[in-house]
Structures are given as C-alpha cells and as structure tokens.
Amino acid sequence: MSGGNLYLRFEQAFAAHAERIAIRTADGRECLTFGELARGAARYANALAALGVTPGDRVTVQVEKSVANVLLYLAVMKAGAVYQPLNTAYTAAEVSHFVEDAQPKLIVCDPSRQAMMRALADAAKVFAVVNLNAEGNGSLATMAATMDDRHETVTRDGDDLAGLLYTSGTTGRSKGAMITHANLESNARALVDLWRMTPDDTLLHALPVFHVHGLYVALNTAFLSAASIIWFNKLDTKAMIAAMPRATLMMGVPTFYTRLLSEPSFTRETARNMRLFISGSAPLLAETHTAFAQRTGHAILERYGMTETGMIASNPYDGARLAGTVGFALPDVSVRVRGEQPGVLEVKGPNVFKGYWRMPEKTREDFTPDRWFITGDVGSIDVEGRVSIVGRAKDLIISGGFNVYPREIEEVLDALPGICESAVIGVPHPDFGEGVVAVVTAEAKLPPEAEIVSALSSSLAKFKVPKRIFEVAELPRNAIGKVQKAELRKRYAGTFGSPIIV
Ligand code: MLC
Ligand code: AMP
Numbered sequence: 001m002s003g004g005n006l007y008l009r010f011e012q013a014f015a016a017h018a019e020r021i022a023i024r025t026a027d028g029r030e031c032l033t034f035g036e037l038a039r040g041a042a043r044y045a046n047a048l049a050a051l052g053v054t055p056g057d058r059v060t061v062q063v064e065k066s067v068a069n070v071l072l073y074l075a076v077m078k079a080g081a082v083y084q085p086l087n088t089a090y091t092a093a094e095v096s097h098f099v100e101d102a103q104p105k106l107i108v109c110d111p112s113r114q115a116m117m118r119a120l121a122d123a124a125k126v127f128a129v130v131n132l133n134a135e136g137n138g139s140l141a142t143m144a145a146t147m148d149d150r151h152e153t154v155t156r157d158g159d160d161l162a163g164l165l166y167t168s169g170t171t172g173r174s175k176g177a178m179i180t181h182a183n184l185e186s187n188a189r190a191l192v193d194l195w196r197m198t199p200d201d202t203l204l205h206a207l208p209v210f211h212v213h214g215l216y217v218a219l220n221t222a223f224l225s226a227a228s229i230i231w232f233n234k235l236d237t238k239a240m241i242a243a244m245p246r247a248t249l250m251m252g253v254p255t256f257y258t259r260l261l262s263e264p265s266f267t268r269e270t271a272r273n274m275r276l277f278i279s280g281s282a283p284l285l286a287e288t289h290t291a292f293a294q295r296t297g298h299a300i301l302e303r304y305g306m307t308e309t310g311m312i313a314s315n316p317y318d319g320a321r322l323a324g325t326v327g328f329a330l331p332d333v334s335v336r337v338r339g340e341q342p343g344v345l346e347v348k349g350p351n352v353f354k355g356y357w358r359m360p361e362k363t364r365e366d367f368t369p370d371r372w373f374i375t376g377d378v379g380s381i382d383v384e385g386r387v388s389i390v391g392r393a394k395d396l397i398i399s400g401g402f403n404v405y406p407r408e409i410e411e412v413l414d415a416l417p418g419i420c421e422s423a424v425i426g427v428p429h430p431d432f433g434e435g436v437v438a439v440v441t442a443e444a445k446l447p448p449e450a451e452i453v454s455a456l457s458s459s460l461a462k463f464k465v466p467k468r469i470f471e472v473a474e475l476p477r478n479a480i481g482k483v484q485k486a487e488l489r490k491r492y493a494g495t496f497g498s499p500i501i502v
Helices: 006-016 033-052 067-076 094-104 110-126 139-145 181-194 212-225 235-245 254-261 288-294 360-365 404-413 449-457 485-491
Strands: 021-025 029-034 058-062 082-086 106-109 128-131 161-168 175-180 201-204 227-231 250-252 277-280 303-305 310-314 328-329 335-339 343-348 373-381 388-391 397-399 402-403 418-431 431-442 468-471
Touching: 006 033, 006 067, 006 175, 021 067, 033 067, 033 139, 033 335, 058 067, 058 094, 058 175, 067 082, 067 212, 067 402, 067 404, 082 288, 094 161, 094 175, 110 128, 128 139, 128 360, 139 310, 161 181, 161 212, 175 181, 181 310, 201 212, 201 235, 212 227, 212 250, 212 303, 212 310, 212 343, 227 373, 235 254, 254 288, 288 418, 303 373, 328 397, 335 373, 360 485, 397 418, 397 431, 402 404, 404 418, 404 431, 418 485
Parallel strands: 021 227, 058 082, 058 106, 082 161, 106 128, 201 227, 201 250, 250 277, 277 303, 431 468
Antiparallel strands: 021 029, 161 175, 303 310, 310 328, 328 388, 335 343, 343 373, 373 388, 397 402, 418 431
C-alpha cells in the first residue's frame, strides 16, 4: 500500500518490529524500541495538537540534534503538519526571514533562543514558541510527557506538504522548497530497495537532521526498512570508530570519510561488519574513494541529490561504483542534458518537489516548459546512463556539505565600512572539500581580518563566514566588467593546502 501520509508507512514498520531497538545513542544513555518510538511520536503529536497545530500548519524547528528531535519530526508528519527544519548555525537575522516567509503556527527552538524567537514570533504573528534542548528536555518535552501515547495519524493526500526546506539561490532571498509526502515516499522506497536496507541493518547516524541527507535520506529509509540506528548528536570520529563494529551501514558527506581516514585507528577490522558506506551532498574526491578502498576494502557508494529533488542518482549496489561518478538515475527518475554534453542536468520524476513556497515566478524559472527541474549542476551522461558531475552553473560553494551562496556573503561584505567591493569564492580545503575565501578591495585602509570576521558572524551562520580574507588593489574583470571568479579560484587555490589523503 502506498500514498497519503508517509507516517502511515512508518507506523506499519514500527508495529511489525515493536520490540526491536529503533534508536540507541552512541553513549548508551538513550535507547528506544520501535514501539516506544511510535508511542513517543504519538505523545508529541498530541502536544502539537494541544498547541493549536492543525493539518497543513508549518512547524519551524531550530534545535540541537537529539532523540526528542526525531520524535518531533515524526509527530509533525503524523499530525499532518509541515516540518520546517533550520540549521542550528543560522543567526537571528537569517531565521527571521524563514519565519516571516513560512508563517508557522509553532516554533520549536533551543531554550537559549526562546526570547529571540518570541520576538520574531510576535512580529510574524506566530501562535506559540516552545523549546527543546540538546538533551531533549524543555517545555515541549515536558508537555509531551503528560500526553496520551495514542494518536490517530492524520489522513493526508500524497500531494500534501510534509516539509518546507529552505534553500538559497544565486539571486534573491531563500526559497522554501515544498516537499510532499509522495516525494518522500517514492524516494525512500527507491533507496531502501537500491541499497538493500532491511531490519537486519544498523545505521550509523552522525549527520545533522535539518537537511535532506540526515533527515530524509537517512531517517526515512531507516524507518521504512525498520533498520536500527546508532545515534550521534554530531560527528565524533573516535566514537564512530568505536561503534562501527556494531553497525552495517553509514551515510556521510565526504568530510566524514576524510576524517575517518585521518584516524590511524580506523582499519579494515573496524569496518569488518559494515556492508555499505554511502557518500553524498558534495563531490567525493577520487583520491578519497581509492584511499578508503585500500584501507577498508569497501568501495564507497556515491549518490547525488538536492533539496528540491531528494535523491536523483546512485552508484549501483552490485556492479562498479566508479569514483568521480554519481551512478544511474533512480528507478522512475529521469535525468537529461539538453544540447551538448557536459551541460546542465535536468530532472523529472516523483521525487521532484512541488515548487517554491509562495513563489510561482521562481518556480517557473527553475523548470523547463516541459516540466523538467533545472538543477544548476553541470554533468554528463554516458551511453549506459551513468551520470558524472563536472561543475556547477550556479555560483555555489559546498563547504563540508553545507551550501554557501557567494552573493549573500558579498552583499554583507560590501555593506561593511572600509570595504569597497568583494568576490567570494570556494577553493580546495583539506577538511571541508571547499573552503570559503573572500577577495576584497578596500575604500582606504582595510579593517583587520578578525574585525571583518566578527562583523560577518553577527549576521551570517559561522560556516558561511570566509575562513580567509585577501585584499587586492582591484578585482580581475572580463571585457564586460564581470568579476572573473575562475581566475581568483586559480590564484587562491593553495590557500588551505592540498587535500590530505592518508
Ligand atoms: C563546521 N564549521 C564549518 C563547517 N562545519 N565551517 C565550514 N564548513 C562546514 N561545513 C566550523 C564551525 O563554524 C566552527 O567554527 C568549526 O568549524 C567547528 O565547528 P563544529 O560544529 O565542531 O564542526 P564539526 O562538528 O567538525 O562539523 C563539520 C561537519 C559538519 C562536516 C561534521 O559541517 C556537518 O555535519 N556537515 C554535514 C552537512 C550536511 O548534512 N549536508 C547535507 C545537505 S543536504 P569556529 O570558527 O567556531 O571554530 C544536500 C542534498 C544531498 O546537500 O545530496 O544530500
Ligand atoms: P542542497 O541544495 O543542499 O540540497 O545541495 C544540493 C547540491 O549538492 C547539488 O545541486 C549538487 O551541487 C551538490 N551535490 C549533492 N550530491 C553531490 C555529489 N555526489 N557530487 C557532487 N555534488 C553533489
């Protein structure tokens, strides 16, 4: 059976495996069976209803990763509401746009941000603000604990929204990608099948749960397949190595793999019970793929996706997992390049989102007239259908799996006293894949680097703040006056040294 509220599919899996362990924290402090997970989600769903959340309402969530955060995620879906997760690194200035735009009924935040969120909520006419801390305690948890552990899952249409995930763009404000239950279900089913996930699997989960990778790819597939999860509140390579012998599966951004490789204690023996390592969200260097295979005997399976589309392509489970390629389009998903290869990849399928929240114009711009979504990634597709990503048509930096849009940083830089103009670029970084660098011209005398960084950090998330700032007399421009970023990327390529592969 399929269609409707995705939580109904999870509910079936949870009921069939009620006594088995669903989530165990790596430190052993928390352990929930699937039955307890279902009852916890029901309590949280009842709490949401008591707070006035009704089907279709947005619930904005900016909390540290915790098991309670998972219950909240499930509860929002169960209640038929729309989950709007936010990166915990976002500043008040960044969050205010998301809240104003999404107009949520409820905000769930860290207790340290309650006052700030209340002010934003008042301005945006949000009904309620509750909190949840890194240990999973807070006013929402307290309320949920008093609630009934039965709750009837709200009926939804497959086309109804399950998530509203904001992505920036090369122009204008961040856009909310409207993700439906049917988008999520088709993608999760395809991945469970492709990656052969079963109740016998144990997944190492160390990704954040405010982006597609840790939230939809990892959690939804684990729930659908009733796989067990070993839970890390953040990436802790040593703890991950300690837990790995009890696991079969891992999903991570490329930084996860380079960090594992930098640990001498990470060996073939550590990975002896592992069946599959999956990488995505940013390009995996061929060197990392090779070094990992040499160290562990495992060929990392690289896949490719986007917030707007979920997963698009994956290397095969059986058959060659080729370094530098992202494999084949998922079943039901079509990928094409119009015109000459390499070119911009376009995608069609049940995975493709419904459009941008209250932005029909932007939605139209990002689709072709025959309704293919334009990814902005430049790739080629070989005769067998294998996709390789060779570049980006969009001005985007991916640092440790987080997206940084240069334009956003440049606007803030240009407004700072002492700075005349700026160009923000990504250059190779041994840990983050790409590191953010700003090249600026000064009005008279440039303020010290630390002062600029501190000024930027007051409005921008830390991961977006340039790790280095260089002053030049003028920015290189082409004949029509456009800054030549390719030239700057070449000039500053050695800023962070070369990739470290052990
Ligand atoms: C942290 N910092 C970063 C950073 N992460 N700087 C640049 N890029 C990053 N990604 C900075 C912090 O601001 C801080 O700066 C310092 O590094 C230490 O912070 P930390 O929190 O201790 O870092 P760490 O835990 O080591 O985090 C690194 C990381 C994390 C790689 C584990 O960034 C991460 O979990 N990334 C995954 C992102 C992800 O899930 N992407 C999926 C997007 S979905 P200071 O100055 O205070 O020291 C998507 C679709 C798809 O793309 O296909 O999947
Ligand atoms: P996001 O908007 O955070 O969902 O990021 C999506 C972007 O991440 C894509 O458009 C790609 O540019 C990039 N991406 C995801 N997976 C891969 C991959 N395996 N290789 C290269 N780029 C990737």
